[in-house]
Amino acid sequence: MNKTIPETRGFLKALIPSVKDAVGVDIVIAPPFTSLLSAAEEAKGTNVKIASQDVFYEEKGAFTGEISPGMILDCGCLHVIVGHSERRQYFNETDGIINKKIKASKKNGLGVIFCIGESLEQRESGKTFDILSREMENGLKDIDGDNIVVAYEPIWAIGTGRTAAPEQAQEVHAYIRKKIRVLYGNKADEIRIIYGGSVTPENIGSLMACGDIDGALVGGASLKAESFVGIVKFKTV
Numbered sequence: 001m002n003k004t005i006p007e008t009r010g011f012l013k014a015l016i017p018s019v020k021d022a023v024g025v026d027i028v029i030a031p032p033f034t035s036l037l038s039a040a041e042e043a044k045g046t047n048v049k050i051a052s053q054d055v056f057y058e059e060k061g062a063f064t065g066e067i068s069p070g071m072i073l074d075c076g077c078l079h080v081i082v083g084h085s086e087r088r089q090y091f092n093e094t095d096g097i098i099n100k101k102i103k104a105s106k107k108n109g110l111g112v113i114f115c116i117g118e119s120l121e122q123r124e125s126g127k128t129f130d131i132l133s134r135e136m137e138n139g140l141k142d143i144d145g146d147n148i149v150v151a152y153e154p155i156w157a158i159g160t161g162r163t164a165a166p167e168q169a170q171e172v173h174a175y176i177r178k179k180i181r182v183l184y185g186n187k188a189d190e191i192r193i194i195y196g197g198s199v200t201p202e203n204i205g206s207l208m209a210c211g212d213i214d215g216a217l218v219g220g221a222s223l224k225a226e227s228f229v230g231i232v233k234f235k236t237v
Contacts, residue, residue, distance in 0.1 A: 040076025157197030
């Protein structure tokens with residue numbers, strides 16, 4: 001919940017020229033609902049794509065305050081984030097709700113960034129893989145693997161400054177890849193798994209050196225164009 005419409009426009013005006021020559025990377029920005037249309041206008045014709053931070057699972061109706069997939073498409077979005085840990089934690093989103101949101105998004109042609117992750121208590125009690133397995137099985141039930149990115153965001157590392165060590169992140173990503181292979185067979189190698197949890201320009205290189213980490217879901221470091229550029233272009237800075 002950051003950035004007004006003018007702030008979003010200013011951010012993109014600073015970001016877009018700095019990443020126009022970035023190669024081998026997909027760049028997606030997810031501003032608040034109020035800034036989606038303005039962001040899409042700024043990003044039109046560039047290599048920066050726009051995503052929504054959330055979506056509702058119905059097309060229209062008496063669901064005051066919610067935003068449908070069609071409305072998101074109408075704003076110029078190509079992607080949507082579903083199941084973010086803050087949606088699960090603060091708004092009590094269940095695996096079943098997330099499953100319906102993914103189905104509605106895919107039905108409307110939106111690419112889905114599907115978030116999974118465990119809390120510190122769950123990690124310390126050795127339940128990480130059990131939690132991730134449940135979230136994936138339930139969240140992806142009856143859903144094909146096309147146009148889906150899986151984002152692993154350990155809740156204990158979000159906004160805390162604590163980042164999973166590269167070997168910890170790789171271990172979990174390898175497990176997720178294995179689980180995806182069970183769900184989708186050979187398609188597992190086509191599904192990107194990205195890491196989110198206090199990603200910075202300083203640690204992105206070591207994370208991306210891991211074999212099963214295909215990208216990053218960036219939080220606080222994406223609020224300033226300079227730091228986000230450092231992540232996008234980590235190979236050259």
